[in-house]
Amino acid sequence: MAEGSGIVVDQGRWEWSEMWKKEDWWAIWIGFFILVAGMLVYFPHSGDMKGIIDKAQAEYGEAAQRTSAIKTIAWYKLSDGKKKAEARKVSTGKWLASFTHKTHSWSNNPLDAFFMDKEKVQAKVDAAKVKYEKKKAVEVAAFAQAKVAESLAEASGFKDESLNATATNAINTWRDAKLIAGNAKKKTKAKPYNQIFNLIGLGIFFCFLFGIPMIFMGQSFQKFAVAFIFVYGMTVVAWFFSYQVTMKHYGIGYAAWAIFLGMLVSNTVGTPKWAKPAIQTEYYIKTGLVLLGAKILFEKIITIGTAGIFVAWVVTPTVWLITYWFGQKIVGMPSKRLNAVICSDMSVCGVSAAIAAASACRAKKEELTLAVGLSLVFTAIMMIVMPAVIKSTFPVDKQMILGGAWMGGTIDASGAVAAAGAFLGEKALYVAATIKMIQNVLIGVIAFFLALYFTTRVEVEET
Known part of the structure; x- marks a missing residue:
């Protein structure tokens, strides 16, 4: 901010110390550390992996x-x-999977989420085997039908659209049956577990992983560690409720429970002051986005295809232009700068785009504050409402891809996009986050054209 002017100004100053003093950089370093650790697990076995793929x-x-x-x-x-x-x-991967496992599914006994003895596990396995045999029989029958349908389509050289559609439906039915049978089979391999010590160990690991950087950022590790107990405890509780069988059936996942618990605490007893040092929302989300981005990479962008690129790079500027026109011509907003900041905020990626736009068009601090406030309000609403709308109105086979793309291109903040995608499922999370990441590239482009427009047109008119 320019002192005393009330105008948003980009100072454009950077120092090397930011690489160990800013949470943005620490999110990258933590993500990089986890990726390197993953590589150390993978590369010693890369030959075996290649053999499996070649086979x-x-x-x-x-x-x-x-x-x-x-x-x-x-x-x-x-x-x-x-x-x-x-x-x-x-072997190492299996140990890590066990160590990082969250709470287990439970129905009537909450303790089942944390531990289960051998006798009880065996009873569950015996019951699961009976169910698995039935599911497997359904899968075998569906596979036989899929083979027949595919053979008929192949006999026509895959040129008969009707036969192709029949084969596709039969194969999809087989895949659904295979998925159900696969899930049933996993339950037949259940083993006794005691997740309490793993959860404690995982909490200690994350405490040091995120806490040590706090020292470099000028914060107290001791205060962070004490506060992290509260944050991590809330996380475990959210996972605990989301793994309840009924909650899983209705798709009420950890994200919904985390939001509910957070709202419950903040609107009743209030967030404890001693817990605030560990409530570093953006710090955690940024680290998650670094890891998510590394997982998605270019392959996922290609998977989303031209439709995803279209949503991100064509729809975004189109929405910006239409919204700006609407604000000026229909609403009659007196401030073009406020209009531009709001348009950038809602069409690209929320607060980051608003700040960039405000700097580019020299908006007032009050205008930036208003735009950011609007963004936060609508982001909170849409993060909850959009997944519910998609669940209730979209065809089941379109919810993950189209629903994820819609949320990625519509919800402002990247973190909120990831949370909303998680409401629908893992695939929706990937699609939504990928769309948002592609869309975020336009921040600089829009800021450039805003600066050009306001310098050559608006400021000339004002003088």
Whole structure:
């Protein structure tokens, strides 16, 4: 901010010390540390992983390429074969998966979320085996029907759209049955567990992972560590409720419970002062986004395809222009700068875009504050409402991709996009976050054209 002027000004100053004093950089360093740790687990077994992929390719590769008209049985089997090449299936990976496991599913006894003895596990396994046999029989029958339908489509050279559609539906039915049978099979392999010590160990690990950087950022590690007990405890409680069988059935996940618990505490007893040093929302979200971005990479962007690029890079400036026109011509906003900041805020990525736009068009501090306030209010509402609307109105097969893309292109803040995507599911989270990340690239572009427009047109008119 320019002192005494009330105008938002980008100082454009950077120092090397920011690399260890700013949370943005520490989010990158923490993400990098976790990625390197993951590589250390993966690379010693990369040869084995490649062998698994090569085996799947040799067995199903040629058959999977017979046609591009539909996704054949061989295509899915090739995909399934490649998915077996996971570092979490080696010994170290299995230990990490166990150590980082959250609470377990539970129905009537809350203690089942944390530990279960051998006798009780065996009773569950015996019951699960009976259910699995039934699910497996359904899968086998569905697979037989899928093979018949695919054979008929193949006999026509995959040129008969009706036969292709029938084959696709039959294969999708088989895939659904296979997924259900696979989940049932996992329950037959249940083992006794005591997650309490793992949860405590995981909490200590995260406390040091996020707490040590606080020292470099000029904060007290001791105060952070004490406060982190509260934050981590709330996290465990959110996971605990989300893993209740009924809650899982209705899709009420950890994100919903975390928001509910946070609102409950802040609006009743209030957030304890001693807990505030660890309530570093953006710090945690930024670290998560670094890891999410590393997981998505360019492959996921390609998977989303031209539709995703269109949503991010064509719809965004179109929304900006229409909204700006609406604000000036229909609403009659007296301040073009306020209008521009609000448009940038709502069409790109919330607060970050608002700050960049305010600096580019030399908006007043009060105008930036108003735009940010509007963004926060509508972000909080849309983060809850949009997943519910998608769940209730979108076709089931469109919820993850189209629903995720809609949220990624509509909700302002990146963190809120990730949270809203998590309400729908993991795939929706990836799609929504990817759209938002692609969209965020436009911050600089819009700021540049705003500066150009206000310098050459608006300021000339004002003088």
